[in-house]
Structure formats: C-alpha cells, structure tokens
Amino acid sequence: MLQRVRRSPSRGKTTHGGSASSADTAPIELPTPKLSVGKSLPESLRRRETVRAIGGRKLPLQVLSNLLWAACGVNRPKGPFGALGITAASASNSQEIDLFVAIEDGVYLFDARQHRLLPVVASDLRTMAIGPRQKNVVMKAPAQLIYVVDIDRLVHTSGFQEPGLRDPEVQKSYYFVDTGLIAGNVYLFAASQGLAAWFHNCDRVGLGKKLKLRSDQRVLFAQSVGYPAARTAGRA
Numbered sequence: 001m002l003q004r005v006r007r008s009p010s011r012g013k014t015t016h017g018g019s020a021s022s023a024d025t026a027p028i029e030l031p032t033p034k035l036s037v038g039k040s041l042p043e044s045l046r047r048r049e050t051v052r053a054i055g056g057r058k059l060p061l062q063v064l065s066n067l068l069w070a071a072c073g074v075n076r077p078k079g080p081f082g083a084l085g086i087t088a089a090s091a092s093n094s095q096e097i098d099l100f101v102a103i104e105d106g107v108y109l110f111d112a113r114q115h116r117l118l119p120v121v122a123s124d125l126r127t128m129a130i131g132p133r134q135k136n137v138v139m140k141a142p143a144q145l146i147y148v149v150d151i152d153r154l155v156h157t158s159g160f161q162e163p164g165l166r167d168p169e170v171q172k173s174y175y176f177v178d179t180g181l182i183a184g185n186v187y188l189f190a191a192s193q194g195l196a197a198w199f200h201n202c203d204r205v206g207l208g209k210k211l212k213l214r215s216d217q218r219v220l221f222a223q224s225v226g227y228p229a230a231r232t233a234g235r236a
C-alpha cells in the first residue's frame with residue numbers, strides 16, 4: 001500500500017473525467033526525484049530494449065517518483081510559451097499527454113506540476129492495460145503507465161497558436177509523437193536503472209470507461225515497467 005499524505009482538497013483539481021471513491025481522494029506526494037545513480041546516457045542507449053518478462057516485485061515509491069519525473073516531470077520552471085518545461089517535448093508545449101499510473105492499489109493521475117499522484121480508480125486495472133491481444137505474457141508488472149491524450153489541451157493550448165492544433169489529422173500526428181517522446185524517456189530511464197520496460201497496446205475502450213474519460217480524451221497506449229523477471233525469481 002502506498003503511503004498517503006493528506007492535504008487540502010482545493011489543490012486536488014484534476015483534468016480527467018473520473019473521480020476516486022471518497023475513501024481514497026487524498027493525493028500521494030512523491031518524494032523528490034533522485035537521478036544521481038544510474039548508467040550513463042551512452043550506456044543506457046546501448047542497453048535500451050523492450051523487456052516483456054517482468055517480475056512482480058513492487059517499485060519503491062522513490063523509484064516510481066524518479067520514473068515519472070524522467071517520463072514527463074517538470075525540469076524547468078519556465079518553459080516555452082509561458083508554461084512549465086517538462087522532460088518531454090510536446091507540440092507548442094501543449095503537454096496534452098496525461099500519464100495514468102496503474103498499480104495494485106488502483107489508478108492514479110501523475111500531476112507533474114506538484115509531483116504527486118491523484119487517485120482516480122481504487123481498483124487494480126493493470127490487466128486491462130496489457131489488453132486481451134498480448135499473447136504469452138504473464139501479467140506481473142507492478143506498474144502500467146497509461147498514455148491518455150487530452151485533445152482540449154491542443155485546441156485550447158496556452159502555447160504557440162497554429163491552425164494544425166485544431167485539425168484532427170495534425171492533432172493525431174502531434175499526440176502520437178508526444179506519446180513516443182515520453183515513452184522513449186521511460187525506456188531510457190529503465191535502461192539506466194536496470195528496470196524492464198515494454199510499450200504496448202491496451203484495452204483502450206475498457207480503460208476509457210473505467211477512467212471515466214471525457215469524449216475529448218483518448219487512451220492511446222500503455223507501458224509496463226518493473227524489475228526484469230529473472231532478477232526477481234522466487235521473490236515476486
């Protein structure tokens with residue numbers, strides 16, 4: 001069970017359509033990211049790969065914090081166009097991709113600005129994040145990152161205004177590229193830390209319903225993260 005820190009609900013405004021049960025509405029404050037230990041960038045690039053055999057050992061909260069920061073955390077208070085800067089580039093700095101994090105306890109929305117997790121659903125949806133079409137995979141990964149686009153953030157970007165942001169085809173190209181940039185960060189972070197990562201399809205419709213997404217939000221992909229299975233044999 002992750003440890004919760006109670007705080008004023010006024011800071012808990014979320015951009016997703018769902019809401020957690022009243023018993024589980026307190027955000028989880030993530031510890032300050034620590035990325036001082038790990039393989040170098042060249043070595044991480046050399047080791048980057050998809051690892052589908054993932055053990056069940058849970059990720060410590062510090063590791064989850066480091067992972068989410070690397071994925072799309074705030075890396076400078078002043079980014080382009082008056083918004084925060086984050087570790088992944090996005091079209092017009094719209095930051096339209098939300099990361100939902102499915103762990104055993106439930107599903108949380110990563111709030112990069114406050115570096116915390118906002119509860120969304122208090123049930124284990126990790127199997128849906130793998131989806132029914134993945135063959136020969138034993139679902140043990142402790143964390144599933146679920147990539148969700150909020151198209152409203154492109155249409156009403158606070159960033160650079162350009163007509164493409166309102167064109168569905170251009171929007172699609174932007175949000176898939178922006179997803180890939182985050183996923184690439186996750187792959188490299190995993191390689192640097194000796195973690196396993198696997199980017200994959202998922203049950204988009206089922207997850208969209210469970211997360212109670214608005215009509216202008218869409219589940220795109222998911223990414224499993226955990227410790228490589230071989231290392232956790234007998235422990236998971």
Ligand SMILES: Cc1cc2nc3c(=O)[nH]c(=O)nc-3n(C[C@H](O)[C@H](O)[C@H](O)COP(=O)(O)O)c2cc1C
Nearest residue numbers: 048049050051052133134180198199200201202221
């Ligand atoms: C857009 C995209 C979709 C993918 N979907 C799946 C998937 O549904 N199932 C799966 O097992 N792997 C999936 N993968 C992982 C690729 O199969 C994997 O990245 C590719 O075989 C290259 O292997 P590598 O990542 O180890 O270099 C996907 C990767 C990408 C980029």
